[in-house]
Amino acid sequence: MWMNWMRATLMTAALIGLATAARAAGPDVGAAAPAFTLTTLDGQPFSLSDAAKSHKAVVVMFIATKCPYSNAYNDRMRDMAAAYEKRGVLFVGINSNKTEPADEVREHAKKHGFAFPLMKDPENKVADLYDARHTPEIYVVDPAGKLRYHGRIDENYEEPSKVSSPDLKNALEEMLTGKSIAKAETKAFGCSIKRV
Amino acid sequence: MFDQESLEPTAGSRQSTASRPSALAFGLLLLAASVAVAGPSGPRRPATGRFAGDVDAKGLTQLLARQRGKVVLVNFWATWCEPCRQEYPDLVRLQRKLGTRGLQVVGISTDFASALPAAEKFLAEQRPTFPNYHKKSGGDDQDFINAIDKGWGGELPFSVLYDRTGKKSKTLSGKHSYADYEREVLSILK
Numbered sequence A: 001m002w003m004n005w006m007r008a009t010l011m012t013a014a015l016i017g018l019a020t021a022a023r024a025a026g027p028d029v030g031a032a033a034p035a036f037t038l039t040t041l042d043g044q045p046f047s048l049s050d051a052a053k054s055h056k057a058v059v060v061m062f063i064a065t066k067c068p069y070s071n072a073y074n075d076r077m078r079d080m081a082a083a084y085e086k087r088g089v090l091f092v093g094i095n096s097n098k099t100e101p102a103d104e105v106r107e108h109a110k111k112h113g114f115a116f117p118l119m120k121d122p123e124n125k126v127a128d129l130y131d132a133r134h135t136p137e138i139y140v141v142d143p144a145g146k147l148r149y150h151g152r153i154d155e156n157y158e159e160p161s162k163v164s165s166p167d168l169k170n171a172l173e174e175m176l177t178g179k180s181i182a183k184a185e186t187k188a189f190g191c192s193i194k195r196v
Numbered sequence B: 001m002f003d004q005e006s007l008e009p010t011a012g013s014r015q016s017t018a019s020r021p022s023a024l025a026f027g028l029l030l031l032a033a034s035v036a037v038a039g040p041s042g043p044r045r046p047a048t049g050r051f052a053g054d055v056d057a058k059g060l061t062q063l064l065a066r067q068r069g070k071v072v073l074v075n076f077w078a079t080w081c082e083p084c085r086q087e088y089p090d091l092v093r094l095q096r097k098l099g100t101r102g103l104q105v106v107g108i109s110t111d112f113a114s115a116l117p118a119a120e121k122f123l124a125e126q127r128p129t130f131p132n133y134h135k136k137s138g139g140d141d142q143d144f145i146n147a148i149d150k151g152w153g154g155e156l157p158f159s160v161l162y163d164r165t166g167k168k169s170k171t172l173s174g175k176h177s178y179a180d181y182e183r184e185v186l187s188i189l190k
Helices: A002-021 A048-053 A068-072 A074-085 A102-112 A122-130 A167-176 B021-033 B057-065 B082-101 B113-126 B141-148 B178-188
Strands: A037-039 A045-047 A057-062 A089-095 A118-120 A137-141 A147-151 A190-192 B071-077 B103-109 B132-135 B158-162 B168-173
Touching: A037 A118, A045 A048, A048 A057, A057 A074, A057 A122, A057 A167, A068 A074, A068 A190, A074 A089, A074 A102, A074 A167, A102 A118, A137 A167, A147 A167, A190 B082, B057 B071, B057 B132, B057 B141, B071 B082, B071 B178, B082 B103, B082 B113, B082 B178, B113 B132, B158 B178, B168 B178
Parallel strands: A057 A089, A089 A118, B071 B103, B103 B132
Antiparallel strands: A037 A045, A057 A137, A137 A147, B071 B158, B158 B168
């Protein structure tokens, strides 16, 4: 009897431990992208649902000011955002790192010519909602609010001129031309998001 | 100190020729000759500011297979990764404390080739008593990441714990405390 009680208690404790350790899984590609609202560094409200409805695609980028991997993509993010804005695609940047305050994010954006909306993600709630792990990490949402692409910008952070797999660009081109996305999930190394 | 022979770099690595007996003996002689003498209160420690070789996913699998019987903690790090640098001393401490009980820490640097000097300088400062390998350059990182663990998104640091049978026991994403690592290791270090 006592052994049974002990066993049950230990099993319950183990299950609680597992539940505590596990972070909520992010959305699958093809599923609804979790809705969120944040305030941009310019003080404007941003709603993913509203933005998705009024654009052909929304590119949500988890980025950082100090991460070398994220910084390697500064020019590419700036240029792609400008090029695709003309085609109805909105790029937004989210900084979820507790170690990088709003002023630093603002200064970093100014230095690198970011013209796209930028937001701080207090207590990394949006990063948790998406289970975003690192920077840069990209999510593309279609007008119906579905997640269509998740992963990297491309496979070569070090040499932009030698990129052989421009995955984000390919995904956007496929979306804009009504095709299904051939490579909808990709991975790359990155800096872990500094959570609260 | 780690088992030098069983943790040799695999074929294709930068030090694969060290598997020949004469080369190994020469290497051990060099190692012995390079033993650094610490300060008056410190122990004598081997100079460890070098990578044991390059490794790809296949090579890492082979390396792990040779560690059966030990609990292995593989830690993926990079010099540009601040949390990796912060937790690294805890891994050094963990190996020193639990190595004799059967723990083998293995470090894998994902630094680019251009950052190898900085990575070796970091190792020289940290003085790990466990081997560190450099992820082989080239190829698509995605293939490497997926081969290590399908649930790994590519964030660093990232650690994988294997039990004495070589079975993956746990993955640890991001920076963890010494207490976290010790608890996880002790839970399977029977």
